[in-house]
Amino acid sequence: MALEVQNVTAGYGNITVLRDLSLSVAEGGILGVLGRNGMGKTTLIRCLAGLIIPSAGTISLHGEDITRLPPHTRARRGITTIVQGRGIFPRLTVMENLVMGRVAAGGKKRNRLEEVVSYFPRLQERFTQVAGTLSGGEQQMLAIGRGLMTDPKVILLDEPSDGIMPTLVRQIGATLCEINRNEGTTIVIVEQNVPMVFAMAEYCIVLEKGRLVAQGTCEEVSSAEVLREYLAI
Numbered sequence: 001m002a003l004e005v006q007n008v009t010a011g012y013g014n015i016t017v018l019r020d021l022s023l024s025v026a027e028g029g030i031l032g033v034l035g036r037n038g039m040g041k042t043t044l045i046r047c048l049a050g051l052i053i054p055s056a057g058t059i060s061l062h063g064e065d066i067t068r069l070p071p072h073t074r075a076r077r078g079i080t081t082i083v084q085g086r087g088i089f090p091r092l093t094v095m096e097n098l099v100m101g102r103v104a105a106g107g108k109k110r111n112r113l114e115e116v117v118s119y120f121p122r123l124q125e126r127f128t129q130v131a132g133t134l135s136g137g138e139q140q141m142l143a144i145g146r147g148l149m150t151d152p153k154v155i156l157l158d159e160p161s162d163g164i165m166p167t168l169v170r171q172i173g174a175t176l177c178e179i180n181r182n183e184g185t186t187i188v189i190v191e192q193n194v195p196m197v198f199a200m201a202e203y204c205i206v207l208e209k210g211r212l213v214a215q216g217t218c219e220e221v222s223s224a225e226v227l228r229e230y231l232a233i
Helices: 041-049 071-077 094-105 113-119 121-125 136-148 166-183 194-200 224-230
Strands: 003-012 015-025 030-034 056-061 079-082 154-158 186-190 203-208 211-217
Touching: 003 041, 015 041, 015 056, 015 211, 030 041, 030 166, 030 194, 041 079, 041 154, 041 186, 071 079, 071 094, 079 136, 094 113, 094 136, 113 121, 113 136, 113 166, 121 136, 136 154, 136 166, 154 166, 166 186, 166 194, 186 194, 203 224, 211 224
Parallel strands: 030 186, 030 203, 079 154, 154 186
Antiparallel strands: 003 015, 003 056, 203 211
């Protein structure tokens, strides 16, 4: 398994958000994480990224216990995180943002610039443009491209469709699937855009108040009962 979460409990101070959560993500797989607002999806991403240390349970990356490793160490182990709101450097150029991804990788990882621009040609057209002046969709492409520059084994995505036009959402989703196929990169995507997740993921879980309440293939999770009870669709 690429990622394994075993009996993780985590939260903020005295507030518990994730409760005895266990899940696994196969090598090269795409896991969709669904749930309404406030159900623990972002907290899960933060735990996987190392921004929150669980109060109980373990997190493993390719069999190695990374539960207490800091974010920068996890990044150098091959985990990259695309945060909600994109988290680009708005005053740097597109190229400078991509270079920062390469710096964050540490060590002597391969230069992925050629692959990045093959997936997102629009970025090459805007290398010298200040990133803060890009459209929302272009900024999301840049955030993903910067993540790819770290040469990741695992990509964590938190609400990548947020604030983006539907046509670009479909384009970005299709590109992420292409990256997964071509590179064998494992992807965990947290989304409220259920159609995007169903179009991308092979397997889905649903969180409700920090607990795993449904899981299975997209076909299984898309049953009317699950959607109505846990996703209000």
